[in-house]
Amino acid sequence: MAETGPFPDIRGEVVLRRLLEDTIADAVKRARVDMPSGEAAKYCAECGDEIPEARRRVLPATRICVVCQSARDADRTNVGINRHGSKYSQLR
Ligand SMILES: [Zn+2]
Structure with a gap:
């Protein structure tokens, strides 16, 4: 008869x-890579506009302004849909 004790799943x-x-250590490592400085960029990496302080406070790792971010999100959700005459259409 096998004795499993009070904690059979120990x-x-x-x-x-x-x-x-391990998972937590990985997550911490990844978070550090994502936020090398721990501070948000003051100016948008895409259009150069100043990123409002409120946005930087809410999203400390953000690098782009809300306009560029929403444009990116829209592009991502509309993959395959040519909404605004893409640059490829100008090559024809
Ligand atoms: Zn921008």
Whole structure:
């Protein structure tokens, strides 16, 4: 008869905790890479406009202004749809 003790899943818990610690360490490492300076850019990396302080406070890692960000989001959600005469159409 196998004796499992009061914590039959103790091994599983240890593995799980190691996995969790690895995951957290990875996330921390990645977050540091994403925010090398820990500060937001003061000017938009795309159009050069000043990024409002409120936006920088809410999104400390942001590098582009809200106008460029929404343009990017729109581009991403409308992949395949030619909304505004893309540069490719000018090549014809
Ligand atoms: Zn911009």
